[in-house]
């Protein structure tokens with residue numbers, strides 16, 4: 001399959017690497033030193049499942065150079081989606097499939113503001129990976145898995161085609177009965193731990209030691225469930241319980257990627273996580289005081305990080 005990886009960091013780089021390794025024609029949109037390194041030495045993937053290096057069909061920062069892809073996998077951060085979508089508008093055609101793998105519950109609606117709904121699939125992924133050096137992606141945790149599907153949950157020919165491509169690339173993948181619910185389940189889990197982790201600046205093990213912080217997390221999750229329900233998403237107490245089973249089991253050294261961005265003073269996904277819950281709560285008349293407290297405490301730092309990033 002002709003695949004474009006738009007944003008080849010932790011997730012885009014890993015899954016793009018696996019898809020290229022399996023013989024797909026993979027083009028990569030990257031930039032800066034990362035792009036230079038990929039052009040020079042290929043994309044190196046260091047993984048607990050085995051290391052490998054691939055040479056992409058093309059690595060570029062210029063979308064116009066890319067041969068029309070059949071599948072575009074979005075590997076950018078959720079707050080980078082509007083810009084990516086605006087750029088992709090110039091190449092989209094009716095046969096292209098666009099698969100967002102970001103954390104966040106607003107990615108699909110943000111894509112739909114710019115691109116035709118017919119091109120867009122729903123998706124998410126499980127993996128712990130990051131760019132460890134220009135041209136190099138390191139995968140340190142979780143069996144990498146992509147969950148994806150049509151927005152109407154139909155088992156269409158095109159999703160079956162992607163399923164075959166992922167399976168042949170040894171990527172564990174699932175087409176669920178309800179993709180929106182799966183996106184919200186992951187969102188519930190990640191939003192419950194990420195920003196509070198950024199605020200407390202300690203790993204999950206340290207947060208778990210505090211009954212007060214565990215209670216805050218439960219309240220965060222409860223508010224997310226209420227907002228989801230007001231939007232017609234059937235998140236329920238069993239999903240919260242399942243999220244906390246994961247939270248309780250994860251290695252004590254765990255920090256979420258958004259938490260690390262906050263702690264490193266980088267622009268983060270705060271707006272798309274707790275910020276989105278606050279915004280949607282206000283719109284739908286659902287109180288979200290705990291998410292708002294966490295969001296408002298981190299917002300000044302987020303604004304500072306964005307100003308700094310823009311000035312570089």
Ligand SMILES: NC(=O)C1=CN([C@@H]2O[C@H](COP(=O)(O)OP(=O)(O)OC[C@H]3O[C@@H](n4cnc5c(N)ncnc54)[C@H](OP(=O)(O)O)[C@@H]3O)[C@@H](O)[C@H]2O)C=CC1
Nearest residue numbers: 007008009010011029030031076077078102103127128129
């Ligand atoms: N990393 C992980 O373990 C997991 C992450 N996720 C989610 O996946 C999403 C992506 O995260 P992650 O992979 O960690 O993020 P990264 O920052 O590692 O990767 C994003 C990449 O996209 C690049 N990019 C963004 N815009 C452009 C552009 N216009 N042109 C070229 N390159 C661009 C970035 O470059 P630059 O650095 O120059 O901006 C960066 O290399 C997030 O929503 C995250 O929450 C989900 C599961 C696990």
Ligand SMILES: CC(C)(CO)C(=O)C(=O)O
Nearest residue numbers: 125126127128256257258
């Ligand atoms: C917690 C984790 C690694 C799970 O996939 C994640 O999604 C993130 O750090 O953003």
